[in-house]
Amino acid sequence: MRMHVTSAAAALVLLAGVGAAAAEDVIITPEQDTVVREYVKKQPLASVKIPGVELKVGTALPDTVELHEVPNVKYRYVVVDKHTVLVDPGTRKIVKVYD
Template sequence: MIVTSKGEIIMQRLYLATIVTASMLVSGQSFAQVITIEPEQRTIIREYVERESVPVIEMDRDLTVGQSVPEDVELSTVPQQWGPSMNNYRYIYTDDRVYLVEPSTRRIIQVID
């Protein structure tokens, strides 16, 4: 048994909290959500976009997974036909691609082309 003072315990906890926080910041991408979209589901999404004439959003830059969608871009609600695994997400359609977006962070989590 190791006997330490209260000050040492507090410093150890602070040190540990700092390490955990720093590692979360450095490896933020590793905490990104992962969603698997099967080929059949991709077909359903593509057919929906074409059938419903989903409006194309004009963007002045290329988008990639992990990027945030600008605040002035309206996110569309994911239709039920896309499946229950996508109910919590939103999407945008631009450059002939569907971008699945996590609404609370506005980060792109998947590109469907």
């Protein structure tokens, strides 16, 4: 009996982890992607340097980095090392890096 309870508890923990990971998935629709690309072209920003920060999805940007709004898109953008980066303003995590 004890083994069944332990197995069930382990399964619940695993399922909870999968649900949390799914909640963090970011889906940028093709329409949103087009809006971002067009807006960024029209509103160019100076590139900033952020020492010690790797430009990849999931990396959090420091609070010192100013994020800029894209109309009708929940994400914000900034240009880092000449790459436009789309950021979730709530977590400050990078959701997409444009080349």
